[in-house]
Amino acid sequence: MPGLNFLFRFDGDLASRKTVFTDGPNRFDLDFDYKNIDQKETSNWVLSCHKYPEYPTTIFDDDELYIYLEGKIYNKDHATVSSELKFLARNIFTDGSGAAQRLRSWLLDVDGDFIVFCWNKLSGQIALFNDVLGRLPLYYYHTESEVAVSRNLKFLADAIKKRQYDMMSMAQYLLIGYCPHHRTLLKNIYRLSPAGLLEIDGKRSRCSIKNVHVFNFENKPHQSKSTRENASELARLMGQGVKNRAESSAKNILSLSGGLDSRTVGAALYAQKIPFEAATFIDYEKARQLDIDCARDIAKILDCEHAIVPLSAPTGENFLRLLRIKNGRNYLGISFLLQFLEYLKQRHGRNFTYFTGNGGDRIARDIRPNLYFQDMDELTAYICRRQQFFPEDELSALVQISKEKIRQEVKEILQSYPENDLVQKFIHFEVHGDALTRHVEGDDRTKHFFWTATPYYSVPFFQYIMGIPDEQKRDFKLYKVFLDQLHFELVAIPYANIVAPVGSFRHKTYNLIRRVRKWPNPVRFCLRKLNLYPAPAPPQHIHSPHFIDCFRQQIETCTVLSDYFSRPGLEKIISHPQNYKNEALEVLFTATSMMEYFECGKSTLEKFLSADLSVPSGSWDWYRHKILNDKA
Template sequence: MPGISFICDFKEDLRNKENLILQSLDSLIHFEHYKKDILINEKSYFLGCTLYDGYPMSHIDNNEHFLCIEGKLYGKDERRTRIELNYLANTLNGPIQEVKEGLSEWLLNTDGDFVIFVLNKRNNEINIINDALGRLPLYYYKGNKKLIVSREVRFIKHLIGGIKFDRMAIAQYLLFCYPLGKRTLFENVNRLEPATIIRIKLCDSQIEINNIFQFNFDKKKYASRNIEDNANHLVDLFNEACKDRNDSFKDYNNILSLSGGLDSRSVGACLQKNDIPFCGATFLDFNKTSETDVKIAKQLADIFNIDLNVIVLSPPKGKDNFKLLRIKNGLNYLSMSFILPFFDKIKEIYRSRIIYITGDGGDKFLHDIGPFKKLSNLDELINYIILNNQIFSLDRISVLTGIQKNELIDNLKNHLISYPEKEYNQKYVHFIIYERGFKWLFEGEDRNRFYFLSITPFYSIQFVNYAMNCPDSQKSNYRLYRKFLNNMNPEASKIDYADYGMPITSKKFNFNLLMRSIFNKLPATIKTTIKKVAKKPISYKYDSTIIKCLRDQLKNCNHIGEYLSQVEIENILNNPDIYRKQDIETLFTITSTIEDYHCNESTIEKYFEIDFI
């Protein structure tokens, strides 16, 4: 993974472990065009990084500070960035509460995807800070007088050895396809929360980790403003976000990931409106489920007057699964391996210095993502979350992991209580943004960054802050989104929305929304029955490659049985037709990760050139 890796050890001289540290860095060089760099190598602390040409990594070294920034502060040129970083470094002195107050204000006003490292040479203090949304996933291990921080879990694993898996995290992964909160799949290896500061006092051998703030979605600051004013202001912020990102990467090729959805066309409309040059790219998957998206993407490309590359994909092979396993360590589930040949082709076409622009985030901030009904208590919230987000059932997870159903629910309950919101409906919104958004989608974006820079204007902190302060009533039924998109490009809003097969401006679309609203208010049991009748879930066949590979994993790696019931896995493999493909793929991601880390090999390699269908 391109990015920084840091070690602090107050018990051992790190210079005596230089070979191990360099080997650990080498394990992050996944492609030939990667390189590593040693930035600091001292007795008790080490800072290194891996990167490729065009990946944003810079540092400042003066008499007072050594500063390193991975990523970008958008809207600020190199000179202004240096001024901002020096200002930031000087605000980090003092009691932690004062630092948090000043840092909170700075983060909420600083648009960027970044991790910042600051060494104060005068007071021998180190601070590591991420942006307000934690856009670049960062992982850490904190032991006795030791801290390891890295953009990739594999670096930490190489250094601490004897890594174990977190049983509760595995259960949560089987439930949602991502662990919750700070958890990763690995015991004692955490993910740094957004807007967090790691403070290390070298003189006192002290290590502190403090969250600076969390968003509270109860408050809707702009609820009294009319929908036209809110839409217009959001367009202004979106324009600024797109221009600032373009200014930050002026000598790069802008490639828009264009689909039939609303989010990518919104980005395209904004880029065109601001005369920002870009090309489009989309794919036709091997089973042609994206045919409608491709058709609509072509229509949009004509409106934007851009070239569109349609890349036809073959079925994913074992080598694609293996590559994704190694670069994301199970944190991006292996079914997404089909996208890797798409990225390879983009690199082949556009070479280096690519900016891959997506519409990620639009579905979170311009839609009403709250529950379809009023939730009155914590139990209702938990039931709603599970019903609308689960992969495996709680009963099946309990049999697979040995974790009792009530233990899993209690853990989820305590996590939800920690959210700052008082309203249960807004706690659900917090769950969707902080858990599904930050854990599922951000890991997907990070997968993209292994190939080239991946950015989205929807995660501009100013845009997010404003959008989440608009009332949910304005977002319902796409009301706010319609005005937002129509403001930027009325023609783009008249093109079919792939999810509905019609434009969002049509009367038929409003009727469709009404029917869906009625359906969503039906009892859960009735909705489940209707869904089963309307569309039978797609399952894997008994002799599918993934089923065969799973069987081989059970034979080759006894460690899988330490975390999951082999008997229950066998039951699943013997009856794959009663499980959705997503269920099998989620289980496969877990077993593959356990095998890779515990057995230091992967059965997937035996299926390198075989299609996973």
């Protein structure tokens, strides 16, 4: 991945350690034009950035301060950014009590995807902070002797002296598909939370990490406004968001599907008279034909050039490349999308902005559950059951942690959120965990190829839409008016996921049926209690034989897996793969492949580079409704 690498030694013994951060990136280089540049070094720390030439970085340097900006700040010019960052840095280094509040206010006012590194040349103090949504994943660890920070998880894994795996995070990952908090799968290596501030005082041998802002989604300041008033403001903010992002780009490409989110971004680009091209991929099973047809109709209305890119089935080479790019932070089952990203890079180079509708499926819709929670335990149980990849009892045996401890950890995460209402705590979990963790890591995958941006995570837009009452978002009521104000013709084009225009009678009927199907069935419940209702036979799942063979060889040859997982548990899974969904096996395979790659320095996937590891026919639904929301 492109981005900064930083190492600080409190004892000044930098020489023996700095090669990990200065030479390390070249060992994992996948693209010939990645280089170590912008290196800065003192007697006890070194900073470098491993990137391709078009990747955005900026240096602000004077007699007092050295500031390194990775990423983009969209709504301020260069002179303003320079002035404001220097003002913030001086406050952080001199006014501990008030600095956090000033930084918080600035982060909530600025729109960007960025990381900022600051060094006070006079005092030697250092500070790093990121944007309020944490759009560029940044990882760190610190010990008594050193602090290391990097955009690439493997650099830290190689640098840490006693590498271990965090099996509680592993349990969460295998349960819901991502680590919902700041922990990673590696023990003592963390992800810097959104609006995070890391400070180093070398003279006092001290490192501190804090969050200067946490959103409270219980606050709904736009409750008194009508749906139309809120939709009108959202249309204005969306237009400003795409304009700010397009102004810093030589060219704009829109990832277009038949869904609502990408067409809304396209409508905003069109309304702002911003030239752009669109691109849509055809999945390898050709299961998205309606999606393609809708995207073609949208592109015609928006009068933009439209490329349709067919993809082939993913191979071991695709899996391995994604593993090396994101080091297990991306689910390997999505690796077929690398073909699409590579196509765009070959056609357009790297000097463009890739617009997506990422985030709209979480913040623009009503994601409240159709349940009432009496207490925190009920909410915790619901989250653990709702999207589990493995049954909790089996997962507990596999990672050798009790189900109660796994649930308690999820409960503590929920308790850390500022909301009191349990439904709003669930929304915080979904937005902070799924959207600002899983989706952000998906966006970061794209940044390996070129810069990507989504106006749904424009800070003004995000704050406004999260302040709208959930009831207005129900059944896409807000979304329909919002899209209508941007481009009314796009409302009539079917929403591909339900084969009907949003807000139509068919759409409303679909939403009603979906809600009713989630209601408890009292008759079935009573019959089961009386043992008069037979339990359904467990489904039999079909998997790629090459994938199962690769997974089996990995389990047999990578002995380190037995140090963390139950060997009987792994053997049970690989001996009876038909009992598990494709996505469950691939999530587990992602984790075990990361461990094999880190510990053995190689991957079993190297034996299967040309093998077809695709999901067999009939298994596409999960990809369509879960993974494709990432929009590459």
